[in-house]
Amino acid sequence: MTAIWTVNKSIFKKNITQVAGNSPVMAVVKNNAYNFGLDFAIKTFLESGVETFSTTSLREAIKIRQLAPEVVIFLMNPSIEFDTLKEWDIQMTLPSLSFYHQYKNELSGIKVHLEYENLLHRSGFKTFDEMKQVIKENSDLPKEKQLDITGIWTHFGYADEFDVSEYEIEKEAWLTGLNDILKQYDFQFIHAQNSASFMRDELFEHHTHARLGIALYGCRPYSSLPKGSVKQSLTLSANVIQCRELKQGESIGYSFSYTADKDMTIAVVDIGYGDGLLRTRSKHDCMINGTRYQIKALMMSHLLVEVDKTVKPQDTVVLYSKDMRVDEYTFKGVGANSEQLSALNHCTLERKIIE
Template sequence: MGNTTQSYRDTWAEVNLDYLYDNTVSICKHLPDNTNVFAAVKANAYGHGDIQTASTVLEAGAHGLVVAFLDEAIALRKSGIIAPILVLGSTRARDAGVAAEHHISLAVYQIEWLKEAIPMIAPNDSLRVHIKCDTGMGRIGLKESAEVREMEKILLASNQLFFEGIFTHFATADQHDSNYYQTQLNTFKSLLSSLKTRPTYIHAANSAAALFHNDAIFNTVRIGIALYGLSPSEEMKPLFPFQRKEVLSLHTKITHIKQICTGESVGYGAGYTATSDEWIATVPIGYADGWIRKLQGQEVLAEGERVPIVGRICMDQTMVKLPRHMPLGTEITLIGAQGTQFISIDEIAEKLETINYEVTCLITPRVPRVYVRENGVGKSVSMSRKE
């Protein structure tokens, strides 16, 4: 994850770190002063590359990072990141000592877990924990004030555990109808009022809540999708409070081109048959790269024009119908801009009948990430592709 190893392939995802930096600055500016922004860099930063993403957002003003699993947090620590990191999901109690050793904070939501975890932590170490409250997401978390109070009591009594934070997660913050959101917020406030102390970080807001509601900021927010220049939902798109810039684009190059005659077919199942003499180009990307078979028929960009994918997408290759001959090596953009044309991540999500989050997460590690940073300190362009 996150490493720029050398690649010899004409397919790459470009990650524009200048855009990521700008989106982060815009988010920080939009929030009340002194709000701690924890950037969600789980799942390899939603497919963008965890280490490069983390370094950029921290430089742009993020205070800390959130991930889903301890493995992800340790990878970030090993890369030299010293900012606070919180694991949002489940961690095995027997791994509590490892988390403490790496100064990684964990979400906690079971009393039995605490009892099992305490003996795993070295005598001189202390594990930072955030109490997770389930106010309506129905996933993980404590639901009752009495449970929260009991957990706080155990935390305050233990030298091995440090009560660093408390949080919840919204299920519907990205929808116009705010009834369910308000109920969750009220439940969280009521759970907070049962505490005797105030931990350092109190957080509820994801991108949608932080950008489109102003009543759930507390002193900390957890922002994912908006950093990457994407909207949490179609509904929220027109309300976006700043000019967002999509960070990830996806590209490949023509590796073969041929003219086929009327009646000739292309791909597995001979799924496409030419109705006239046609130019067909082959590009080296397929479903094993996350460019999945449901994208058959999707348009891509060649010489600034929209052209269709024809036939079934193969594991490693895809065929495209061109309006004319184009040279080998011509760049094909699957996501992003060419000339005046733009294929957004949302367009791909719509074709796949899914959400933009899933599109970027789907792009597999086989696709090298190329990091572009032109305006930042040092003006670096980190290329993981061998041209």
């Protein structure tokens, strides 16, 4: 018996269709497709009609190209491996005016999307005027020396936040600048919205794609969304190995992992932090035979769970499922959706895709 990471592919696909609706999607597949696996994700997105992808890693971008020769691939981080970008037909962010000036010669023939910095302050041009300056300087070059400005984009830093006004501020700054620049220039790709922004506002006017991550992987980006709006295809399950009777005051696990405050039955379960279960997640519950039980301690390869007499060795212990959603634990403060997904260890968990 081992702990198993299972994805139901037909639910994964239904969720893509439901989340995207009629809007074109650029699927964010960074960090091994939020740990779902690039091979699985690219293949399944393609089957669902998604043909535009973005990642932060050039290595992943190349892997996407190997998996999908025809798709559009957008690298959200800048790279100076210009020959590789050309060889694999990867479009890249243009992250600043200084980057443009530093690599003006090497950038010729590279497809870029101009990035607007906005309130995230992680990367991007400070102003739309700077972007206009690049467009102008580029068009003054002979054709064979020009870079190919195919897109314009930004990333909102506050779309997942409801208690502050920053999202409205960054949205306004972007849409105002974009509408102005569109009076003079056309772009093949215009994208700004992550899952939260898209689900709050639908696709903005003029935008060619919603650039979605977490909702495509089955998690609600914010808690006021109804559960039915995003379907979770992932199940993480483990097994009861033994049930132990503990007297009040007895301890179990290394160095008093847990000390019983009353006589109780503890199930020892074959999953731990070595399998990627977050310590914060172990402050909550798991499900055995349809009932929720409190987790008492987390070790590298084991969990200790307070159970009742109905629980038996070999019973399945569910940590995540459609009834124990990753986003439920996000909203309880366990950590970001992506943090819980990314931590899961595919070297130790058995991986199963149900077709």
